[in-house]
Amino acid sequence: MEINLISDTVTKPTEGMLKAMLNAEVGDDVFGADPTVNLLQEKVAKLFGMEAALFFPSGTMANQVAIKIHTQPGDKMFCDKWAHVYNYEGGGAAFNSGVTSHLIDGDRGMFTAEQLEKAALGRGDIHVPFNRLVCIENTTNKGGGACWDFEELIKIGKVSRANNLAYHLDGARLFNALVAKNETPKQYGELFDTISICLSKGLGAPVGSVLVGTNEHIEKALRVRKLFGGGMRQAGFLAAAGIYALDNLVDRLAEDHSRAKAIGAVLENCSYVKKVEPIETNIVIFYVNDAIDPMDFIKKMEQKRILLISMGDGKIRIVTHLDFTDDMLAVLLEELKLF
Numbered sequence: 001m002e003i004n005l006i007s008d009t010v011t012k013p014t015e016g017m018l019k020a021m022l023n024a025e026v027g028d029d030v031f032g033a034d035p036t037v038n039l040l041q042e043k044v045a046k047l048f049g050m051e052a053a054l055f056f057p058s059g060t061m062a063n064q065v066a067i068k069i070h071t072q073p074g075d076k077m078f079c080d081k082w083a084h085v086y087n088y089e090g091g092g093a094a095f096n097s098g099v100t101s102h103l104i105d106g107d108r109g110m111f112t113a114e115q116l117e118k119a120a121l122g123r124g125d126i127h128v129p130f131n132r133l134v135c136i137e138n139t140t141n142k143g144g145g146a147c148w149d150f151e152e153l154i155k156i157g158k159v160s161r162a163n164n165l166a167y168h169l170d171g172a173r174l175f176n177a178l179v180a181k182n183e184t185p186k187q188y189g190e191l192f193d194t195i196s197i198c199l200s201k202g203l204g205a206p207v208g209s210v211l212v213g214t215n216e217h218i219e220k221a222l223r224v225r226k227l228f229g230g231g232m233r234q235a236g237f238l239a240a241a242g243i244y245a246l247d248n249l250v251d252r253l254a255e256d257h258s259r260a261k262a263i264g265a266v267l268e269n270c271s272y273v274k275k276v277e278p279i280e281t282n283i284v285i286f287y288v289n290d291a292i293d294p295m296d297f298i299k300k301m302e303q304k305r306i307l308l309i310s311m312g313d314g315k316i317r318i319v320t321h322l323d324f325t326d327d328m329l330a331v332l333l334e335e336l337k338l339f
């Protein structure tokens, strides 16, 4: 038995999801004629109480298109130093949009309204870029699945509006946060200008992300998605997986969270573990003692057919997901105790 915990993207479609995909009614979505894609887009827009939504092949493209529609070349975007949009999208903000990233030194991928306010000083001076956009990530990936305090997000929204900044949420794992904190998509829809969500992470779809926003933003995004090469044809087969996931696989995220917490509890008691980051959702980040090379630890686990990943800076990451069962959890916990 292989236990793959490198990401929640490794899941394969469930039987019910495959059936939904096979039965999808499709058309050419570049002409807006795929009924299943349209259904997914309407569903997500409604879920967030926003005007419109657009289906994307990846979260990266959804975020990058959002950055593009909110900015002009030379503008500045604010994000945490650990943000996915800065660290893991191939330098896309600079490459695609000519945007400078101002990195805020947050805590586990989260900063405060006060930090943003300080960072946004100096607007109007000809020496400095135009401040145009704030990107938030919830849950934070490199921050170990941490959830933002919604009150702080409201405050950041106020600072953003006062400074004429667009407010984008990278919600690749937003549903994990919603389940963990008992929040609703509508709360987020009211606060942000645009939100990207991934269907292919904890929700278990094979492919797909959705960007939600106003009609005006989504019309622009449709054009930029085409320009970026993201116009897909009979994408309804993929959209059907997303619809299935939203209808059936959201509440179960709580299981991933409780398995992650069980792993964290065992790691806390392992003598070779230096530190375990607080666990709020489905990501466990921990550090081994200095005497152990983290890459060596990962290699030894791999020999036991347990796959983990390094996140740099000595961080080892475990991500629980739909295809990680209680049987696998039991094996993993034994191996961690024995190591």
Ligand SMILES: *Cc1c(COP(=O)(O)O)cnc(C)c1O
Residues within 6 Å of the ligand: 057, 058, 059, 060, 061, 063, 084, 085, 137, 139, 140, 141, 170, 172, 173, 198, 200, 201, 209
């Ligand atoms: C996975 C992820 C994305 C998008 O990734 P894709 O692999 O392009 O779908 C964006 N932001 C965060 C925080 C992520 O974890």
